[in-house]
Amino acid sequence: MSNPTYWLCLFNPITWQEFCDAGAEVMGFPETRSRTIKRIKPGDYLLGYMTGVSKWMAVLEVTSEPYFDNSTKIWKQAIFPCRVKVKVVDHLDAETGIPALSLSKQMRMFDSLKTPHWGLLFRITPRELHASDGELLIKAISEAKQKPEA
Numbered sequence: 001m002s003n004p005t006y007w008l009c010l011f012n013p014i015t016w017q018e019f020c021d022a023g024a025e026v027m028g029f030p031e032t033r034s035r036t037i038k039r040i041k042p043g044d045y046l047l048g049y050m051t052g053v054s055k056w057m058a059v060l061e062v063t064s065e066p067y068f069d070n071s072t073k074i075w076k077q078a079i080f081p082c083r084v085k086v087k088v089v090d091h092l093d094a095e096t097g098i099p100a101l102s103l104s105k106q107m108r109m110f111d112s113l114k115t116p117h118w119g120l121l122f123r124i125t126p127r128e129l130h131a132s133d134g135e136l137l138i139k140a141i142s143e144a145k146q147k148p149e150a
Contacts, residue, residue: 005039006134007126009046009060013094016050016057018075024088026072027060028080029126036126037066037082046086047129047137055097059138060086090141098140 009027011019019027027046029037040046040062048058064085073079092098129137 002043003131004134005041005044006129006131006137007040007044007046008129009048010051010125011048011058012051013053015075015077016048022074025085026074026083027086028069028074029082030078031081033124033126034068034082036128037084039128040066040084040126045089045134045138046084046126047134048091049100050094050097053094053097054100055092055094056100056103056137056141057093057097058091059089059141061089063087090138090145092141092144096144098137098144103136103140 009029042062042064044062046058046060046062047056048060049055050057062084066082066084068081069083070079070081
């Protein structure tokens with residue numbers, strides 16, 4: 001098996017809850033991203049970032065080839081018909097998630113930022129991440145999950 005590819009995926013508190021309520025088994029993206037979605041393969045990882053709180057909070061492993069479904073309603077905000085099946089490997093909640101800027105100096109995705117508006121990095125999903133960023137995030141989320149609550 002080839003090395004996995006790591007992808008940024010976005011949630012907000014509502015879409016995360018809807019994802020969980022639907023069984024946490026399907027991730028969807030806008031139809032405008034269909035060319036990128038076709039590059040996602042089983043064994044890849046989607047790294048969940050929660051907008052609004054600006055935190056990394058989930059590791060999802062892709063378990064299917066991409067497919068199109070515009071009839072199964074999961075999210076109220078939009079259909080997000082370009083989909084992959086996933087399994088949750090690890091997740092944190094909004095309070096225990098990892099603040100985006102706490103890892104920024106270690107992540108390549110921040111290297112080419114030419115503006116102080118770092119939130120622009122989290123506008124398009126899915127977005128391929130460098131393997132070192134993906135590995136760092138998986139490790140950070142796993143370690144944060146294992147920390148005892150104060």
